[in-house]
Amino acid sequence: MKPPFRGFTAVLLKEFTVVFRDPTTLFFMFFPPLIQIVAFGFALDNDVKHMATVVLNEDRTTESRQLVEKFVNTQTFRVVGEVQSVDELSAAIREGKAYVGLQIPPDFTRNLNAGRGAHVQVLIDGSSSTIALQALQTAMGLALRESLLTTMREARRTEMPVEVRPQMLYNPTMESAHFFVPGVMGIALQIATVFATALSVVRERERGTLENLLVAPLSRSGFMLGKLTPYLCISTTMAAGIFVVARWIFGIPIRGDLGALFLAVFLYVFTLLSLGLLISTRAQNHMQALQMTMALLLPAVFFSGFIFPIETMPAFFQWISTLIPATYFIELMRAIMLRGASFQDFWMHFVILGGMGLVLFALCALRFKQRIA
Amino acid sequence: MIHCEKLTKRFGHFTAVDHVSFSVGKGSIFGFLGPNGSGKSTVIRMLCGLLEPSEGRATVAGFDVARETDQIKSLIGYMSQKFSLYDELTVHENLTFYSRLYGLRGAALAQRREELIAMTHLKPYLNRRAALLSGGWRQRLAMACSLVHQPQVLFLDEPTAGIDPVARRELWDLLFEFSSHGITLFVTTHYMDEAERCSHVGYIYLSKLVVCGEPDDLKQLPVVNPPGTRRIDVTCDHVTVGLQAVRRLPGVRTATVFGQSMHLLIEEGMSEDVLREALARHNIPHADIRPIAPSLEDVFVALTNNPNGETQ
Numbered sequence: 001m002k003p004p005f006r007g008f009t010a011v012l013l014k015e016f017t018v019v020f021r022d023p024t025t026l027f028f029m030f031f032p033p034l035i036q037i038v039a040f041g042f043a044l045d046n047d048v049k050h051m052a053t054v055v056l057n058e059d060r061t062t063e064s065r066q067l068v069e070k071f072v073n074t075q076t077f078r079v080v081g082e083v084q085s086v087d088e089l090s091a092a093i094r095e096g097k098a099y100v101g102l103q104i105p106p107d108f109t110r111n112l113n114a115g116r117g118a119h120v121q122v123l124i125d126g127s128s129s130t131i132a133l134q135a136l137q138t139a140m141g142l143a144l145r146e147s148l149l150t151t152m153r154e155a156r157r158t159e160m161p162v163e164v165r166p167q168m169l170y171n172p173t174m175e176s177a178h179f180f181v182p183g184v185m186g187i188a189l190q191i192a193t194v195f196a197t198a199l200s201v202v203r204e205r206e207r208g209t210l211e212n213l214l215v216a217p218l219s220r221s222g223f224m225l226g227k228l229t230p231y232l233c234i235s236t237t238m239a240a241g242i243f244v245v246a247r248w249i250f251g252i253p254i255r256g257d258l259g260a261l262f263l264a265v266f267l268y269v270f271t272l273l274s275l276g277l278l279i280s281t282r283a284q285n286h287m288q289a290l291q292m293t294m295a296l297l298l299p300a301v302f303f304s305g306f307i308f309p310i311e312t313m314p315a316f317f318q319w320i321s322t323l324i325p326a327t328y329f330i331e332l333m334r335a336i337m338l339r340g341a342s343f344q345d346f347w348m349h350f351v352i353l354g355g356m357g358l359v360l361f362a363l364c365a366l367r368f369k370q371r372i373a
Numbered sequence: 374m375i376h377c378e379k380l381t382k383r384f385g386h387f388t389a390v391d392h393v394s395f396s397v398g399k400g401s402i403f404g405f406l407g408p409n410g411s412g413k414s415t416v417i418r419m420l421c422g423l424l425e426p427s428e429g430r431a432t433v434a435g436f437d438v439a440r441e442t443d444q445i446k447s448l449i450g451y452m453s454q455k456f457s458l459y460d461e462l463t464v465h466e467n468l469t470f471y472s473r474l475y476g477l478r479g480a481a482l483a484q485r486r487e488e489l490i491a492m493t494h495l496k497p498y499l500n501r502r503a504a505l506l507s508g509g510w511r512q513r514l515a516m517a518c519s520l521v522h523q524p525q526v527l528f529l530d531e532p533t534a535g536i537d538p539v540a541r542r543e544l545w546d547l548l549f550e551f552s553s554h555g556i557t558l559f560v561t562t563h564y565m566d567e568a569e570r571c572s573h574v575g576y577i578y579l580s581k582l583v584v585c586g587e588p589d590d591l592k593q594l595p596v597v598n599p600p601g602t603r604r605i606d607v608t609c610d611h612v613t614v615g616l617q618a619v620r621r622l623p624g625v626r627t628a629t630v631f632g633q634s635m636h637l638l639i640e641e642g643m644s645e646d647v648l649r650e651a652l653a654r655h656n657i658p659h660a661d662i663r664p665i666a667p668s669l670e671d672v673f674v675a676l677t678n679n680p681n682g683e684t685q
Contacts, residue, residue, distance in 0.1 A: 013473065014470045018459060208453050208454065209458070209459060211453045212451065215446060216474045217475065218474060
């Protein structure tokens with residue numbers, strides 16, 4: 001009779017001692033994710049504001065100056081200089097001094113007062129698409145509003161024919177950190193955990209201690225679980241640290257149930273650690289383990305909905321995103337933290353994450369057996 | 374205790390171990406010799422159940438290495454080539470870990486640990502990290518770790534590689550002690566002097582087992598002592614010059630330098646005076662010549678050159 005988890009306690013106790021005796025392992029598990037959270041949280045900001053704008057005002061009237069004022073009041077544009085010719089205007093954009101060029105032709109006020117179409121030229125640097133889009137929308141919106149107000153005055157109406165009153169739920173001030181930090185959490189946890197288990201087994205292989213373990217009467221799952229559990233504890237602690245940073249540094253609310261939140265973390269980390277173990281059954285040395293980890297984790301950065309919304313991806317990439325654990329975790333984080341969703345609302349996500357973890361873990365145990373048979 | 378029958382391991386097109394058959398009796402010290410890459414470690418790994426044989430079969434303590442690995446595991450100890458230990462752990466913690474791994478708990482664990490510490494004299498180093506031990510002490514610790522479960526057979530893969538001579542001698546003393554407790558030892562090495570200490574030796578060359586038996590029996594083999602020849606030791610000055618002087622003489626079959634002397638295999642009828650004259654011509658006036666028995670090295674050289682054991 002062989003107990004299914006034989007050797008578990010021995011490996012578990014040893015692994016805990018080794019981890020805490022080697023500060024570099026702990027450092028590399030804790031430090032990079034925290035740095036990532038802070039860096040991404042501050043730097044990744046797609047609220048485009050105060051774009052450098054140059055103005056070529058050939059009209060030089062009160063009305064034209066008021067128009068420039070209205071552009072600035074949208075908060076999207078910031079006048080960094082006035083130029084005297086069209087050439088100077090395009091040069092400023094080409095040289096990167098400004099993203100936007102605003103040209104008001106000499107006949108602007110005259111046409112406006114005469115009831116003819118008054119044209120304003122807006123040059124936008126299209127090489128950065130997010131910024132360009134924001135500038136375009138703001139400029140178009142401004143023009144539309146001005147036109148409407150003029151038409152209303154002429155028609156003597158005081159109210160807009162149709163008015164949309166948007167209300168932003170869950171993220172009323174539209175802080176992009178609220179959107180990004182739960183995503184970064186998924187990505188940051190991922191790198192630290194997969195490396196941790198992958199390297200801890202590969203290190204034993206490189207040093208030759210793995211052979212000693214294989215001649216000992218311990219079971220595969222006992223070994224795997226003994227390897228995995230210490231990192232499960234460490235990663236969960238790390239996740240708690242990340243929540244603290246998210247809550248107190250970025251002011252991101254945690255509206256949902258803490259229990260559900262940590263269940264999500266637990267299942268996600270278990271899945272990632274199992275993935276790390278699976279890598280370790282193939283990788284013969286550190287280098288291979290690093291390469292495999294990077295290759296497996298890179299898709300998550302693009303297809304997990306971390307930055308780019310999954311809904312707008314082509315069907316094939318949407319399908320890929322369903323295979324990535326981070327997809328479910330990030331969605332859960334956003335749902336629980338920002339929208340206060342409960343376990344019942346997203347139970348399917350929990351089941352999928354847990355299922356992925358179990359399948360990966362079972363796969364490790366099987367593959368590991370084959371390797372030494 | 375160990376039986377191999379046409380044991381074969383192939384890695385792709387490369388045959389690492391080619392139809393190797395031998396037996397090791399209970400309580401013996403079996404020295405397994407061969408140059409690097411000849412297949413020694415592969416044989417050990419198959420016997421420990423780490424690799425599955427491609428062909429043939431082997432049993433350890435009556436259990437089949439391919440099918441009954443679980444039974445074998447609790448009966449064998451294995452010390453791999455690099456004395457793999459956990460560098461971050463102390464001597465004490467390494468021992469505790471391996472004891473737990475083999476299912477020892479509580480008082481039984483503590484008692485066994487004390488026994489091993491006493492046997493290997495590791496007491497002064499208990500709280501030292503394994504990383505900070507010198508080669509000889511690392512090896513002792515590795516050995517203690519492989520003995521926690523009182524195995525019947527201990528496999529040692531090049532236990533003395535990279536160890537200083539004093540530590541080597543001490544290790545062998547320790548091995549003899551284990552042997553006196555009835556443990557069967559299976560040791561790979563490429564040191565000939567270590568082979569001489571074994572009760573039985575096997576020599577593997579280019580994946581094939583060339584010979585296997587007791588050292589004294591092997592030295593009596595006809596291929597080692599071709600009829601009509603004798604072995605002599607010639608001690609003289611400038612031994613390398615002397616070798617050039619005598620090796621081309623008619624009647625000298627083989628000539629090898631051995632420290633300050635040469636070992637020659639010469640035809641029975643050849644006169645020692647012929648040798649002395651040849652040496653004198655090369656300005657070596659004095660030579661001390663005496664008959665010797667073949668060493669194991671002579672045995673292996675003879676068998677490598679003439680693996681089928683045919684007399685010339």
